[in-house]
Amino acid sequence: MIWNKLAKSYDNLWIQKYSLAPTRKYILDYIQKRHDTFPCKSILDVGCGTGQCLYDIENALGKSEGVQLFGIDKSAEMIKHAQEKSKRIQFMEYNIDEQEDFSSLPVLPSVQVVPSLPSVPPLPSMQLVPTLPPLPPLFDIIICAHSLPYHQDQQKTIDLLARKTHNEGRLIFVHASINNFFDKCFMAIVETTAEKANYLSIPDFRNLLPENIEIEEEFIIRPKKFMPTISGFVLKKI
Numbered sequence: 503m504i505w506n507k508l509a510k511s512y513d514n515l516w517i518q519k520y521s522l523a524p525t526r527k528y529i530l531d532y533i534q535k536r537h538d539t540f541p542c543k544s545i546l547d548v549g550c551g552t553g554q555c556l557y558d559i560e561n562a563l564g565k566s567e568g569v570q571l572f573g574i575d576k577s578a579e580m581i582k583h584a585q586e587k588s589k590r591i592q593f594m595e596y597n598i599d600e601q602e603d604f605s606s607l608p609v610l611p612s613v614q615v616v617p618s619l620p621s622v623p624p625l626p627s628m629q630l631v632p633t634l635p636p637l638p639p640l641f642d643i644i645i646c647a648h649s650l651p652y653h654q655d656q657q658k659t660i661d662l663l664a665r666k667t668h669n670e671g672r673l674i675f676v677h678a679s680i681n682n683f684f685d686k687c688f689m690a691i692v693e694t695t696a697e698k699a700n701y702l703s704i705p706d707f708r709n710l711l712p713e714n715i716e717i718e719e720e721f722i723i724r725p726k727k728f729m730p731t732i733s734g735f736v737l738k739k740i
């Protein structure tokens with residue numbers, strides 16, 4: 503898988519400066535602003551790559567505030583590098599294309615074995631002590647940054663993530679988007695270095711939104727004129 507090959511050098515790719523880092527900054531600013539009025543308890547990053555965004559969030563929100571952070575990605579190597587960044591964030595290898603629901607999400611080793619006293623045989627239920635919180639059924643914020651174009655069924659991903667967001671929660675999508683000839687040429691070159699992709703135009707993305715979802719914020723990230731359209735959406739339930 504191309505993402506496994508890219509994982510080691512991912513944090514230093516040229517695209518970091520002109521696309522990925524500005525995207526993370528936008529998301530972080532949004533989450534920090536929102537957290538001041540609606541404290542987030544759980545954040546999920548879908549297609550989290552090497553975990554940079556969650557790592558920035560962890561540092562910005564502070565480690566003691568009880569915010570649970572989760573990252574999933576189909577690339578085992580990306581997850582390995584993500585896990586090296588933080589032990590507190592739960593990173594899991596998970597391919598969203600292959601699942602109908604998060605109910606089958608593999609939970610990281612969430613138990614530790616407590617050594618038993620030699621003279622007292624322990625009850626089986628006493629041997630396991632949870633060390634990590636269980637995966638929440640719903641999330642306050644779900645992020646999907648630069649990952650949706652590579653999902654096999656984008657409609658399914660959007661529907662699933664909408665179902666997994668709290669009524670008062672927010673879904674944040676950011677991705678390259680083909681809206682003109684320049685975007686098309688630029689992304690054709692990018693695609694040769696990544697996975698086969700469908701870079702939805704802005705209207706095509708809007709058309710995939712379920713009826714109970716509306717756009718709260720729509721934005722474009724273009725730190726340099728020579729970059730293609732990177733479109734972003736903050737979505738909420740109605």
Ligand SMILES: C[S@@+](CC[C@H](N)C(=O)[O-])C[C@H]1O[C@@H](n2cnc3c(N)ncnc32)[C@H](O)[C@@H]1O
Nearest residue numbers: 505549550551575576577597598599647649652
């Ligand atoms: C361009 S990277 C983006 C990583 C990170 N979100 C960022 O903004 O830097 C795309 C990531 O999406 C992941 N991905 C693609 N399709 C996926 C799927 N179906 N399920 C989970 N992860 C997926 C890839 O493995 C890859 O790590």
